[in-house]
Amino acid sequence: MSIIRKLASDTAIYGIPSIVGRFINFILIFFFAAYFTPELLAPQVEFYAYAAFFFVVLPHGMETAFFNFSRERSRYKDVFATALISVGVVVLFFILGMMRNRDDVANFVGYPHQVSYVVWFVFILALDTLKSIPYALLRFLNKSRKFAAVKSIGILTNVGLNIFFIVYYPEIADIERSIEYVFIANLIASSLELILLSNEIWTHYGKPNFSIWKQMIGYSWPLIILGFAGMVNETFDRISMNQLLPEASAKYEIGVYGTFYRLSMIMTIFIQAFRYAAEPLFFDQADQKDAKVAYVAIMNWFVFACGFIFLITSLFSDEIAHLLIKQSTYFDHPDALTIVPILLLANLFLGIFYNLSIWYKLNNKTKLGAGISLLGAGITIFLLYVYVPQYGFKAAAYTTLIVYFIMTLISYSIGRYYYPVPYNIIEIIGLLIMAIGFYILSENLSFKGWYNILLNIVLLVTYITIGYTLIVRIRKS
Numbered sequence: 001m002s003i004i005r006k007l008a009s010d011t012a013i014y015g016i017p018s019i020v021g022r023f024i025n026f027i028l029i030f031f032f033a034a035y036f037t038p039e040l041l042a043p044q045v046e047f048y049a050y051a052a053f054f055f056v057v058l059p060h061g062m063e064t065a066f067f068n069f070s071r072e073r074s075r076y077k078d079v080f081a082t083a084l085i086s087v088g089v090v091v092l093f094f095i096l097g098m099m100r101n102r103d104d105v106a107n108f109v110g111y112p113h114q115v116s117y118v119v120w121f122v123f124i125l126a127l128d129t130l131k132s133i134p135y136a137l138l139r140f141l142n143k144s145r146k147f148a149a150v151k152s153i154g155i156l157t158n159v160g161l162n163i164f165f166i167v168y169y170p171e172i173a174d175i176e177r178s179i180e181y182v183f184i185a186n187l188i189a190s191s192l193e194l195i196l197l198s199n200e201i202w203t204h205y206g207k208p209n210f211s212i213w214k215q216m217i218g219y220s221w222p223l224i225i226l227g228f229a230g231m232v233n234e235t236f237d238r239i240s241m242n243q244l245l246p247e248a249s250a251k252y253e254i255g256v257y258g259t260f261y262r263l264s265m266i267m268t269i270f271i272q273a274f275r276y277a278a279e280p281l282f283f284d285q286a287d288q289k290d291a292k293v294a295y296v297a298i299m300n301w302f303v304f305a306c307g308f309i310f311l312i313t314s315l316f317s318d319e320i321a322h323l324l325i326k327q328s329t330y331f332d333h334p335d336a337l338t339i340v341p342i343l344l345l346a347n348l349f350l351g352i353f354y355n356l357s358i359w360y361k362l363n364n365k366t367k368l369g370a371g372i373s374l375l376g377a378g379i380t381i382f383l384l385y386v387y388v389p390q391y392g393f394k395a396a397a398y399t400t401l402i403v404y405f406i407m408t409l410i411s412y413s414i415g416r417y418y419y420p421v422p423y424n425i426i427e428i429i430g431l432l433i434m435a436i437g438f439y440i441l442s443e444n445l446s447f448k449g450w451y452n453i454l455l456n457i458v459l460l461v462t463y464i465t466i467g468y469t470l471i472v473r474i475r476k477s
Helices: 002-033 038-057 062-069 073-100 102-108 115-140 144-173 180-204 210-244 247-285 291-315 317-324 328-332 339-356 358-362 366-391 393-418 425-444 449-476
Strands: none
Touching: 038 115, 038 210, 062 073, 062 115, 062 210, 073 102, 073 115, 073 180, 073 210, 102 115, 115 144, 115 180, 144 180, 210 247, 210 366, 210 393, 247 291, 247 317, 247 328, 247 339, 247 358, 247 393, 291 317, 291 339, 291 425, 291 449, 317 339, 339 358, 339 393, 339 425, 358 366, 358 393, 366 393, 425 449
């Protein structure tokens, strides 16, 4: 159990900035919704969706490659320097190319009169990409507290500037409120984080090595495809709506979908914190004789935790939404709340897929991992183009769920051949069925008010009791 305690401890520490940061960003979207209509909020939703694609391509898999090639610990400084130089060169060409064509880019994304949006985002992406490598270094060195501290400072800076620019600055400067200031706040916060990380860069910077780089890029280039395809699965729904839905309603649909999508990000917040802690741990454990035993235990507890998050958020989604979203226009859409449990479940399967990914990362089978994600991306694009024009963003939510479920099944099936791990499949399926079943039970009972809240609490306690007992029984058997 020591490995589980360590993972739980690291997840908690990494989760402080990750959970708090994502939670604050989660709250900020509802803060913005109090000042902006869905149409005015749409650029924020769309640009951050585009940003996700670039944030996969620009680091070009160097974070994971750094962990893999630093398993020989004596050369980690050279690996770090090589990764940082590689990322820096890509970022430089990205800035030059985007600045030269910024007007064309603004036209392409549908904001020809807001070229400044493109400029801000180019530099946000550049800084976030550069700082990803020193953040990976902190994870490798187990400096989780330093990681948490720098992240927290960036988060607090971003939040403070958002409040200032959206609430007070328009009154002080006598100007109209603009979503552009959200981008400016992000840029300042990212700059501060990179400055705070600079000491780690100089302290651990070794000698860039072209031979190491060739090995790293050979390992990482399929991860670019994998990540890019993953972003298609995750964000293409919001991007495609601009083209798939009627022009008169597209911005409203994007604004509503993006806002309610954030409710499902409670699951994503946990998964991100888990990933920060788990990825270096997976590589560190790979050469241990009981590595697969650890991976089985990690999967059990992960699914148990995700099932709880799915259940508590789904059961109280209506109360949470009305607490956070103040403009009634967001609730006018009939499908607004229905997408929340669908997307929560989709992200749960994405988390399981991430856990299963150890088989291709540890065995240099990243091309196969990329193939699975490409298949998922193809299914995503097909389903979106066929069903979103007819069923709106509800079809986008179901598409996300279907694709992540398929990818999970394929990854598990192939992984059994290349790196068989004896996961407790029956028990995992049991946890999932229990969580989903309790949600369906709550939805179909006609209790109201406090009786419904009491029922939901009973269901949560029952899930925790049965789920915990099940996992403990597995560990003892």
